[in-house]
């Protein structure tokens with residue numbers, strides 16, 4: 001079960017029950033990160049608002065999807081595949097975060113540094129498919145995942161280490177501050193290369209690996225940091241750092257040449273009561289809209305995902321055909 005998205009197919013299962021079922025069935029290799037506080041976070045629960053913005057109001061989207069205005073819990077803005085995290089927009093550490101060990105769940109198409117590299121389960125699925133396809137089209141087994149999820153404490157350690165080695169100014173320029181690293185989301189991997197003879201090298205996304213950097217969007221991944229976007233992201237070229245945003249968003253970002261900072265703004269051009277973003281991708285059609293705040297129009301049925309942008313609202317992605 002994926003508790004950061006809610007899918008309805010006929011029978012509605014309350015998110016709390018989904019979480020309980022997921023916990024009961026948590027196999028080895030999974031990690032549930034808990035922070036202080038209580039109650040399940042990272043979930044989008046549909047409870048009527050006590051007054052406020054016309055909760056329960058019904059409306060149809062342009063393509064005729066019946067929706068209901070639903071008051072989501074506060075954490076909804078800070079949960080989901082489309083979170084923007086940088087040194088200005090910090091990650092809101094949820095009370096619980098479901099992660100999986102890449103080592104336990106990976107295919108034989110690549111390596112991972114050790115058993116302690118964790119990512120979110122849908123990101124691992126997408127990573128497996130991408131690197132299986134890379135191998136199938138002739139790629140070598142040399143990709144080594146050297147980083148995934150990072151705790152706030154580990155990012156603090158990296159930052160302090162950089163300050164000690166190169167001074168604070170250098171650290172502030174090159175190392176994300178604790179809370180400012182995308183790695184906190186569990187939606188990020190860093191690649192390195194590992195050769196049969198035991199040597200390793202930095203991953204540059206060139207040569208045979210250009211296939212990965214050129215096709216990752218088809219698997220829901222984007223090359224997050226490119227030189228040209230440094231003024232917006234604050235981070236220089238990092239061809240080894242991949243961010244999972246899901247489909248079809250990765251394809252739209254790539255086609256339009258938008259980094260996540262730009263894409264977050266772009267999606268706001270599609271409010272529920274305005275024109276929606278329609279995307280044909282992979283033989284399927286998606287309708288996408290943005291809702292400011294935590295009151296969001298959600299489809300009454302069908303296959304859809306909900307993600308906060310970590311700034312000010314919610315993005316709904318609905319499969320319509």
Ligand SMILES: [Zn+2]
Pocket residue numbers: 147183188189190240241242
């Ligand atoms: Zn990275």
